[in-house]
Amino acid sequence: MEILTHLLEGFGIAFLPLNLGLAIFGCLLGLFIGAMPGLGSVNGVAILLPLTFLVPPTSAVIFLGAIYYGAMYGGAISSIMLGIPGASTAVATTFDGRPLARKGMADRALVAAATASFVGGTISIVLFTMFAPPLAAVALVFGAPEEFALMLLAFATFIGLGGDDIPKTFFSILIGLVLSAVGLDIVSGQPRLIFFDIPGFFHGINFLVLAIGIYGIGEILWTIETSHKGIEVSQARLSIPRFVDSLRSLAGTAKTMVMGSFLGYFVGILPAAGATPGSLMAYGVAKSISKDPDSFGKGNVDGVVAPESANNAASTGSMLPMLTLGIPGSPTTAILLGGMVIWGLEPGPMLFIEHTDFVWGLIASLYAANLFALILNLAFIPAFIAVLRLPFTILAPVIFILCLVGGYAPTQDMHDVWLMFLFGVVGYLLRKLDYPMAPAVLAIVLGPLAETSMRQSLLIGHGSPAIFFERPISGAIMVVAIVLLALPLIRLVRRAVRRSADA
Amino acid sequence: MRQAELVLALIMGLVSASLMWKSAELPVGWIPDEGPGGGAFPFWLSAGMLACCVWILIRWVRNPTGVAADEGPYIAPEARSQIIVVTIALAVMIGLVHIIGVYGAVPLFLVFYLRGLGRHGWKLTTAFAVATPVVTFFFFEAALKITLPKGYTEPLFYPLYDWFM
Numbered sequence: 201m202e203i204l205t206h207l208l209e210g211f212g213i214a215f216l217p218l219n220l221g222l223a224i225f226g227c228l229l230g231l232f233i234g235a236m237p238g239l240g241s242v243n244g245v246a247i248l249l250p251l252t253f254l255v256p257p258t259s260a261v262i263f264l265g266a267i268y269y270g271a272m273y274g275g276a277i278s279s280i281m282l283g284i285p286g287a288s289t290a291v292a293t294t295f296d297g298r299p300l301a302r303k304g305m306a307d308r309a310l311v312a313a314a315t316a317s318f319v320g321g322t323i324s325i326v327l328f329t330m331f332a333p334p335l336a337a338v339a340l341v342f343g344a345p346e347e348f349a350l351m352l353l354a355f356a357t358f359i360g361l362g363g364d365d366i367p368k369t370f371f372s373i374l375i376g377l378v379l380s381a382v383g384l385d386i387v388s389g390q391p392r393l394i395f396f397d398i399p400g401f402f403h404g405i406n407f408l409v410l411a412i413g414i415y416g417i418g419e420i421l422w423t424i425e426t427s428h429k430g431i432e433v434s435q436a437r438l439s440i441p442r443f444v445d446s447l448r449s450l451a452g453t454a455k456t457m458v459m460g461s462f463l464g465y466f467v468g469i470l471p472a473a474g475a476t477p478g479s480l481m482a483y484g485v486a487k488s489i490s491k492d493p494d495s496f497g498k499g500n501v502d503g504v505v506a507p508e509s510a511n512n513a514a515s516t517g518s519m520l521p522m523l524t525l526g527i528p529g530s531p532t533t534a535i536l537l538g539g540m541v542i543w544g545l546e547p548g549p550m551l552f553i554e555h556t557d558f559v560w561g562l563i564a565s566l567y568a569a570n571l572f573a574l575i576l577n578l579a580f581i582p583a584f585i586a587v588l589r590l591p592f593t594i595l596a597p598v599i600f601i602l603c604l605v606g607g608y609a610p611t612q613d614m615h616d617v618w619l620m621f622l623f624g625v626v627g628y629l630l631r632k633l634d635y636p637m638a639p640a641v642l643a644i645v646l647g648p649l650a651e652t653s654m655r656q657s658l659l660i661g662h663g664s665p666a667i668f669f670e671r672p673i674s675g676a677i678m679v680v681a682i683v684l685l686a687l688p689l690i691r692l693v694r695r696a697v698r699r700s701a702d703a
Numbered sequence: 704m705r706q707a708e709l710v711l712a713l714i715m716g717l718v719s720a721s722l723m724w725k726s727a728e729l730p731v732g733w734i735p736d737e738g739p740g741g742g743a744f745p746f747w748l749s750a751g752m753l754a755c756c757v758w759i760l761i762r763w764v765r766n767p768t769g770v771a772a773d774e775g776p777y778i779a780p781e782a783r784s785q786i787i788v789v790t791i792a793l794a795v796m797i798g799l800v801h802i803i804g805v806y807g808a809v810p811l812f813l814v815f816y817l818r819g820l821g822r823h824g825w826k827l828t829t830a831f832a833v834a835t836p837v838v839t840f841f842f843f844e845a846a847l848k849i850t851l852p853k854g855y856t857e858p859l860f861y862p863l864y865d866w867f868m
Contacts, residue, residue, distance in 0.1 A: 254847055365769070367762075371715065371755040374748045378722055381748070385729060385741035393725050393745055417793070424789060425782040593821025594831070597813055600793060601835060605805070609849050617797055625790060630715075632777065633708050633770050651744050663735060 203333055210560030213258060214568050222255065222263040223565050227573040228580075230270020235584045236595065237278045238423035240287025241271035241515065242532045246415040247599065249408060249539050250606040257543035258561045261536065265519075265562055266569040268532055269321065272475065272512045273573045276313035276504070277584045280306055281434050284427075289475035289511045292483040296496060296503030301434035303499050307581075310436065311446040312501050313508045314577045316457050320509030321570035323461035324468075324516035329563060332552075336524040339549035344656035345668050347526070347548075349677035351650040353684070354471040354527045354642065360684030361470065363477070364636040376640035379405050380647025387655055400615025407538040407644045408610050409620045414637050415531075416603035417624025420596050422631065433588050438581060453505040456486045464510030468517025471642065474530040475514035482510035516566065523559060524549055528645065531638040538645045542610065704773035709763055716756035722749035785820070792816065804853030806836045841867075 213219060233244035244267045252260035275290030280297035293313060300309040342350075355373050362369055382393040383404030394401045460482040467478035486506035487496045496503050518529025519536075526548035528534035540547050551559050577584075607620035631637055661667030669675045723746055730740025731747075763771045778786060792815055799808035810832040817828040843849045845867040853860060 367755040367758040371752055374752045378745050378748045381745040388741045390729055390741050392729055392741060421786055424785060425779055591821060593817065597816035601809055605839060605843060605851065608851065612849060614801060614852055621793060621797055629711065633711060
């Protein structure tokens with residue numbers, strides 16, 4: 201019952217005029233960002249975070265949460281109309297969304313995507329509301345060793361479950377952590393890694409410099425290259441009777457929606473997994489449980505519904521560890537977590553005690569944002585299709601300028617703008633060679649927290665690392681983390697053994 | 704792709720090594736009863752980066768797969784010149800911010816991009832080149848009180864400061 205009281209209080213905050221307005225505006229902006237080929241929630245949140253310094257933290261996080269949601273809805277639009285995923289999270293939506301559009305049933309695919317997103321969002325927020333308070337209560341007893349173990353676990357999931365090239369994933373995590381160490385040593389206060397004695401390094405490297413570099417500048421360079429070929433926008437016939445007909449035909453996909461929602465939510469909680477693999481897995485499961493698996497890839501509505509319900513559910517799932525444990529479940533929530541630090545909040549379970557208005561205002565606003573995103577999405581389908589025809593040569597320079605100003609705003613130092621430019625270009629070049637970028641962004645956000653908790657633990661343990669294994673909770677988490685880290689090695693050895701057995 | 708993989712792994716290896724060297728300015732060893740010194744965290748992480756680069760290089764030589772075996776071009780040839788032009792234009796814009804400020808560099812960049820690269824009409828170009836700095840000014844300077852760099856154009860803004868700040 202306590203949860204319901206908090207939730208009601210949260211709705212009181214979410215429905216304040218400023219917050220409600222920001223939620224609606226955020227949804228609309230998110231839908232546009234998601235609909236743009238190449239740009240997704242993480243780009244929108246990274247580039248627009250500096251703009252939220254204008255409003256209080258609760259309003260800021262409500263706005264960014266709404267962008268996150270809106271972008272998950274919007275991603276489907278370009279997947280269906282262009283056959284190009286609006287964001288990586290909507291890759292699986294192209295598999296059946298595009299064939300449906302080719303058959304002249306684009307409207308049916310768009311309505312299915314929006315409805316599935318709504319179901320995924322709603323189920324996952326209910327799950328979130330139930331799970332978050334007990335998990336936060338458990339996390340309250342965590343000390344420095346448990347915090348460090350959790351962070352190690354977050355990085356280990358990238359190695360064990362991320363599916364990217366192993367040495368390149370390791371490299372990405374490590375470089376993010378090293379960049380976070382620049383500035384003053386947190387224990388002794390001595391300057392550290394001040395390259396060429398440039399004074400700009402003394403205040404450290406703000407995570408936004410890396411995030412905007414990679415997700416702003418790097419992403420646009422990437423999109424310029426990949427969208428160089430001409431694109432073809434499908435036609436959508438829209439009318440009220442067709443719309444009602446589409447909605448009615450969705451009744452048969454209810455099972456797929458519920459499956460996608462639960463799967464997406466639980467996959468979303470894992471830091472390395474998140475919405476992209478969650479939606480791909482949901483697509484795979486939907487195909488395998490379908491009575492007609494052969495129609496998948498040729499325009500089956502279930503193939504649109506499964507990934508779309510999963511990616512929205514995953515985006516809520518990734519907020520669970522962010523709010524309760526202070527460990528982000530996705531690159532977007534990593535940026536939100538960094539934002540909380542800028543706003544002067546300490547991420548972690550204490551939020552549920554000290555900043556109830558922030559936590560419950562955000563949770564309640566997610567219910568609202570989900571509904572607004574559905575309504576706006578269905579109402580403005582023609583507008584979003586028009587956006588897809590917008591030439592990239594208008595959008596790109598505007599985003600570059602947002603990056604310039606956004607990179608400058610947090611520290612007000614041109615040094616950081618140059619660094620952001622450097623990270624953007626290098627990030628683009630590395631990404632072309634399959635270096636994953638999300639681990640680096642997660643690492644630069646968690647780096648200072650990881651180092652502090654590690655060194656505090658070692659101080660408690662008088663310099664002995666045994667402290668991480670002696671305490672039951674941190675010991676258990678450490679073991680899981682080590683198993684995940686060793687997973688690729690085990691696979692490598694097994695393959696080598698098999699090869700020698702074959703030979 | 705294959706060459707780029709080698710070159711980038713070598714460069715990143717050098718970066719890792721120099722990060723190790725730089726970290727070693729602080730104690731990297733174990734301080735009794737206290738734990739690692741101030742430089743230990745970045746030192747060993749950079750060592751790990753170097754190890755990753757060596758791993759990538761060994762694989763490049765012995766058992767290339769994926770991008771390491773891809774003989775195709777690193778950047779799509781039809782987009783290459785545009786990527787280079789955009790990157791240089793960005794660097795020039797950031798450089799110009801130091802001299803003529805945000806409100807000088809941003810319109811110039813927009814005119815170059817919209818008119819030069821995008822081949823859009825003058826009407827649209829001018830609209831963007833004028834509206835973007837105006838919106839930026841009101842949002843950042845007037846509402847957020849974040850003073851953006853203005854270089855030598857600073858004196859021109861004194862009357863505006865009096866009105867809006």
